[in-house]
Amino acid sequence: MLEAVLLDVDFTLFRPGPELGPEGYERIGARHGLALDGARYEAARLAALADLQRHPELEHDQELWVRFTEDIVIGMGGDPVLSRSCAVDLVRAWERHENFSLYEDALPALEALRAHGLRIGLVSNGQRDLEEFARHHALDVDVCVGSMSHGHVKPHRSIFEAALVALDAAPARAAMIGDSYADDIEGARALGMRAILLDRDGLYPEEPERIDTLLALPAALGLTAAAGPAQVQRAAKPPSM
Template sequence: MLRAVLFDVDFTLSRPGPELGPEAYRRVGEAHGLSLDPTRYEDARLAALDDLKRHPELAHDEEIWIAFTEDIVRGMGGDAETARACAVDMVRRWEVHDHFHLYEDALPVLADLRTRGLKLGLISNGQRDLVEFARHHELDVDVAVGSMSHGRTKPHASIFQAALLALDVAAQDAVMVGDSYADDIEGARALGMRAILIDRERLFPDEADRIEGLGELSAALGLS
């Protein structure tokens, strides 16, 4: 019996705005004496993702985010002593709630699920206060568990369990919705939850339990 739906946040309900994009890197780089090339951002980001190393115990570690961002800075041409300071400034920008914008289908789908009597929650990795983020963006949810406050990152079982415990819902009665196969989908399924991949970029056409936008969620849950 479906009682709750849990959502990832970044690239599921919201996306980073221009304050966190290539031009922002260029401007912040200038403040640190760096000449960063915005056209190199995407390649630098993908290379940094390949180099990204999780904490061995999936502990939330700000240093991992700083190192990841520093890789991007250096990949954009900022291979200098001030690259780390520039990266720290960029990481701080990820803590500003106004630097994120909700997808147009985010609030309508939350409202729809709420009218059906379902409990709602957020689970997110990242360098932000997730409770304040939900309040700022008027996300009507019952619980928000962020890795910064929880201490562990997805796909660690405890971050999912913390949300389920707060909602007083068993794993088999909840669904996880997220864009990361490794973090959201595999993490939730390992606990016995159903997990639905939101695949806005159509990168996983062979995944059976997937949607391409939140507007498809109610049908995927068998509610419409």
């Protein structure tokens, strides 16, 4: 009996805007006297991601995000001496709510979940105030747990537990949806939750619990247009965030 759904935020519900892509890195780099090559952005990002060293305790660390971004800037041709200040400005750009836009399938999916009486929570890593972010974009959700305020990052079990406690839902009665297999899927499953991978780019064809659009989420969760109390637990919403 499904009661609640947790969703990741970046690359699940929201896409970063131009200011957070190759052209944005070039523009911000230019302010710091750096001639960054946007064509090298994706390779630099993947290399920085591969080198990312988290705390063994999976603690949220603002410095980690700065170092990660600095590695991308250097990978795009930035001078190591000047790249630090550029990275700090880029991290601040990732904190700005207006630099993100909803995927076209996000609101229909959220509306479908709400129509079936489900409680909805957001769980996200990153350097932003997640509750302010949700209010800025007028999202109809019940709970927001961001790593900055929580103190741990996914896949630490406590960040999922905090969301479930706030939603008054047991792991077996909740599902997690996200685009990161390591953070979202493995983290949620380790807690006993069902987890569905949002694989927009078809990178995990072997994963049985996967969808390529949020429009497929209601069906993947077994929700039907005629769902009623016998199929979905319609519980009262907890206090709003």
